[in-house]
Amino acid sequence: MSIVIGVIVLGAAGGALFELIADSRYATRQGDAREQPIPFSHMHHVGSMGIDCRYCHTSVDNSDWAVIPPTKTCMNCHSQIWVGSSTLEPVRESYRTNQSIKWTKVYDLPDYVYFNHSIHVKKGVGCETCHGRIDQQALTWQEPSLQMRWCLDCHRNPAPNLRPADKITTMGYVPSEPQEVLGARLMKENHVQKLDTCWTCHR
Amino acid sequence: MKISPIAASALAVLSFAALGCSRLDMQDQPKYRPQRPSQFFADGRSERQPVEGTIARGTLDEDTAFYQGKDAAGKDIEAFPIAVDKKVIERGQQRYDIYCAPCHGRIGNGLGMIVRRGFKQPPSYHIDRLRQAPVGHFYDVITNGYGAMLNYSAQVEPRDRWAIVAYIRALQYAENANINDLPQEARSRIPAAGTAPSKAQQSEPIAPNDTDFSNFPAVPATPSGVPGAAGAGAAPSNQPERK
Numbered sequence: 001m002s003i004v005i006g007v008i009v010l011g012a013a014g015g016a017l018f019e020l021i022a023d024s025r026y027a028t029r030q031g032d033a034r035e036q037p038i039p040f041s042h043m044h045h046v047g048s049m050g051i052d053c054r055y056c057h058t059s060v061d062n063s064d065w066a067v068i069p070p071t072k073t074c075m076n077c078h079s080q081i082w083v084g085s086s087t088l089e090p091v092r093e094s095y096r097t098n099q100s101i102k103w104t105k106v107y108d109l110p111d112y113v114y115f116n117h118s119i120h121v122k123k124g125v126g127c128e129t130c131h132g133r134i135d136q137q138a139l140t141w142q143e144p145s146l147q148m149r150w151c152l153d154c155h156r157n158p159a160p161n162l163r164p165a166d167k168i169t170t171m172g173y174v175p176s177e178p179q180e181v182l183g184a185r186l187m188k189e190n191h192v193q194k195l196d197t198c199w200t201c202h203r
Numbered sequence: 204m205k206i207s208p209i210a211a212s213a214l215a216v217l218s219f220a221a222l223g224c225s226r227l228d229m230q231d232q233p234k235y236r237p238q239r240p241s242q243f244f245a246d247g248r249s250e251r252q253p254v255e256g257t258i259a260r261g262t263l264d265e266d267t268a269f270y271q272g273k274d275a276a277g278k279d280i281e282a283f284p285i286a287v288d289k290k291v292i293e294r295g296q297q298r299y300d301i302y303c304a305p306c307h308g309r310i311g312n313g314l315g316m317i318v319r320r321g322f323k324q325p326p327s328y329h330i331d332r333l334r335q336a337p338v339g340h341f342y343d344v345i346t347n348g349y350g351a352m353l354n355y356s357a358q359v360e361p362r363d364r365w366a367i368v369a370y371i372r373a374l375q376y377a378e379n380a381n382i383n384d385l386p387q388e389a390r391s392r393i394p395a396a397g398t399a400p401s402k403a404q405q406s407e408p409i410a411p412n413d414t415d416f417s418n419f420p421a422v423p424a425t426p427s428g429v430p431g432a433a434g435a436g437a438a439p440s441n442q443p444e445r446k
Binding site: 049050051052054055058065067068070072073075076077079080081098099100102110111112166 | 229230231232234236237238240246247248297300301302305316317320321322323351352353355357358
């Protein structure tokens with residue numbers, strides 16, 4: 001009898017431990033800034049220079065993929081700015097040799113997840129909503145846990161996370177009217193549905 | 204072999220715990236997603252370049268006016284190859300603010316943030332040469348670059364390039380607009396000469412963390428010059444509102 005109880009207690013402890021570890025920031029890598037071959041700073045480019053997200057991530061509003069910009073995009077400015085910098089030598093080398101820079105993916109979704117950037121942008125989900133204050137990230141970190149629970153929280157109740165189309169790339173966005181009113185209106189205007197079936201994302 | 208129940212349970216706990224911090228095979232499937240590296244191709248890219256000279260179906264781009272901004276003789280075209288309306292200009296404004304304003308500035312004076320940080324200063328759109336330049340010239344510069352400016356053909360698609368050109372025309376028009384061009388009710392919103400524009404009348408700052416807005420102009424209180432010189436169909440009677 002005591003053996004049975006022991007197994008149950010240990011099993012429960014195991015389950016709890018599993019949950020603790022799986023939800024930990026260590027396992028999800030939430031808040032974890034990744035090492036990059038070149039210490040690219042969004043804080044500098046977005047925060048100080050005021051460059052719009054779409055200058056580099058050109059396809060974010062018409063494709064599932066926001067695109068890591070080609071080296072040519074860096075060279076639009078860095079052909080003239082910081083040309084002597086050793087930090088940027090890998091960029092120039094990539095441009096000279098036509099070899100891609102091997103950036104480290106920060107938001108690495110599992111391969112069994114379908115995700116589309118453009119539909120989120122079109123329906124009114126701002127960059128900041130998922131990527132956080134990118135204008136304050138010197139090295140890019142993973143803002144959310146990217147757990148399924150996190151996706152579902154919004155898919156079941158999108159209204160609190162909707163903003164007007166012209167504020168999509170705004171950082172530090174503050175709604176100009178109560179979010180309950182705005183969210184409800186944008187739900188209607190943008191025909192936002194509560195898509196929480198399995199095959200919305202697993203297709 | 205006999206395993207004690209306690210040892211078995213401990214093993215179960217450990218294997219659960221191990222699951223929590225390792226990715227499973229299904230998460231990293233042997234397939235390509237956009238920009239995923241490849242071990243197979245020598246250049247390490249899964250994205251393949253089309254064979255040189257290949258033209259994909261529907262991309263022959265024979266319409267030289269639309270795709271190159273040139274007429275049959277290879278001269279820059281004077282008239283827009285698309286219909287320009289308020290929607291096009293607003294799209295142009297949005298694209299301009301993303302791709303052009305970093306250098307050319309939000310009002311086209313050539314004093315954008317990147318220029319202030321050392322990039323070669325481009326000419327203002329408001330100089331006479333560029334006010335007289337045909338629309339095809341601006342399209343050509345976006346498409347092929349000009350001087351220190353690299354081309355933007357990969358970042359801005361043809362239709363949006365024309366929208367940007369339309370917006371540049373709107374900027375040129377606005378810079379030299381006469382106060383009498385405004386509807387009566389809008390005139391009172393213009394500050395008198397010498398007074399700073401209120402916060403609402405300023406352009407939205409391009410750089411939220413940058414407090415130097417010395418380059419952001421007040422709306423000209425005294426009109427200088429007359430409108431005109433804009434290309435055919437370019438002078439919009441219905442200008443986009445600037446917030």
